[in-house]
Amino acid sequence: MLRAMTSGLIFSVVLFGCATPQKEYSPKEWREAMKDGKSSLWGPLITIEAFDAPRPYAQIAETLRKKSKECLDLTVHSSGMVKHGMYWVRENSRTDYKPILTTEKGKTELTVHGNKNPLYGLDVVPAGRNASRVTVYRAKMGVSNTIHSAVQGWVKGDSVTCPRWNG
Amino acid sequence: MTLPPLALASACLAAALLAGCASGMKTYPDSDQKNTVVRVKSDRGSFFTRTRPDIHLYSVSSACRAEYLGTVKLDEPSIHIGLPIGQTVLLAFEFSSSSLGGNQASSIIEMMTTPRKGIRYEFEVAYQKKSYSATGVEFHQGQSQGREMEHRRLRDCVENKKKASL
Numbered sequence: 001m002l003r004a005m006t007s008g009l010i011f012s013v014v015l016f017g018c019a020t021p022q023k024e025y026s027p028k029e030w031r032e033a034m035k036d037g038k039s040s041l042w043g044p045l046i047t048i049e050a051f052d053a054p055r056p057y058a059q060i061a062e063t064l065r066k067k068s069k070e071c072l073d074l075t076v077h078s079s080g081m082v083k084h085g086m087y088w089v090r091e092n093s094r095t096d097y098k099p100i101l102t103t104e105k106g107k108t109e110l111t112v113h114g115n116k117n118p119l120y121g122l123d124v125v126p127a128g129r130n131a132s133r134v135t136v137y138r139a140k141m142g143v144s145n146t147i148h149s150a151v152q153g154w155v156k157g158d159s160v161t162c163p164r165w166n167g
Numbered sequence: 168m169t170l171p172p173l174a175l176a177s178a179c180l181a182a183a184l185l186a187g188c189a190s191g192m193k194t195y196p197d198s199d200q201k202n203t204v205v206r207v208k209s210d211r212g213s214f215f216t217r218t219r220p221d222i223h224l225y226s227v228s229s230a231c232r233a234e235y236l237g238t239v240k241l242d243e244p245s246i247h248i249g250l251p252i253g254q255t256v257l258l259a260f261e262f263s264s265s266s267l268g269g270n271q272a273s274s275i276i277e278m279m280t281t282p283r284k285g286i287r288y289e290f291e292v293a294y295q296k297k298s299y300s301a302t303g304v305e306f307h308q309g310q311s312q313g314r315e316m317e318h319r320r321l322r323d324c325v326e327n328k329k330k331a332s333l
Binding site for chain 1: 315
């Protein structure tokens with residue numbers, strides 16, 4: 001029961017960015033929680049996928065270092081009219097995105113946080129001389145999906161654009 | 168309650184941005200020493216949504232405090248400005264959009280640098296249908312090959328200061 005509740009809290013953050021978990025998850029703990037969550041009620045909404053990218057590992061690691069700082073380290077403000085009972089009121093929100101990139105022992109890990117909660121994870125390891133194995137941890141919708149559209153292009157070498165966060 | 172330096176810096180920047188954007192947005196002062204060019208590609212949105220890129224400039228003290236200097240509206244394809252030599256400046260590139268329904272949103276990409284004499288700075292700002300970006304290159308005098316500028320945020324300044332004091 002407790003496990004289901006924890007998974008629920010993590011995925012509500014990943015999907016909607018709307019809750020503040022009591023515990024701050026390390027990138028490793030969050031990946032474990034995502035794996036556990038795949039077999040929970042939230043399983044259909046999350047994806048853990050692996051694919052081979054036709055680029056050398058060192059090249060992908062450098063692209064991620066550069067692009068994550070350029071495109072995923074930012075603040076997004078939004079404001080809109082929301083109906084509360086009989087009245088429309090303006091609601092403001094602010095999300096601070098922060099990428100955490102670690103490279104050690106032939107593995108690069110990127111974890112993107114939004115207001116300190118992990119939202120998106122990507123691991124890269126070498127797969128031969130000119131290819132790399134990529135594993136992605138993400139939700140199938142929401143901001144996690146927005147991040148993935150951009151990061152996938154960087155990893156495969158198709159695109160260098162930053163995600164457009166606010167539509 | 169004591170705020171940690173990181174939270175304090177973020178709160179300061181947010182307050183400074185609000186002060187700059189909501190009430191007293193002022194034009195960044197013109198300078199004779201124009202060492203910077205900003206090239207802009209913007210699609211300006213659609214009938215239902217208006218989009219706009221701006222740069223808010225701040226001076227950053229050695230204690231990592233940001234002071235609002237002014238805003239440059241990026242409403243022309245090429246804009247020349249002067250960045251103060253020897254003074255750490257924070258360039259906050261704001262990409263904002265507003266729709267007919269009253270919804271507003273903005274994303275802020277920060278870049279911090281200390282301009283030096285004899286260096287020319289070129290920024291490329293793009294605000295297009297599916298993406299936006301802000302990148303910078305610095306050129307030494309007489310050189311056509313530049314060095315890409317790192318994206319450093321104000322909170323990085325605080326983190327560096329914290330590391331140095333440990």
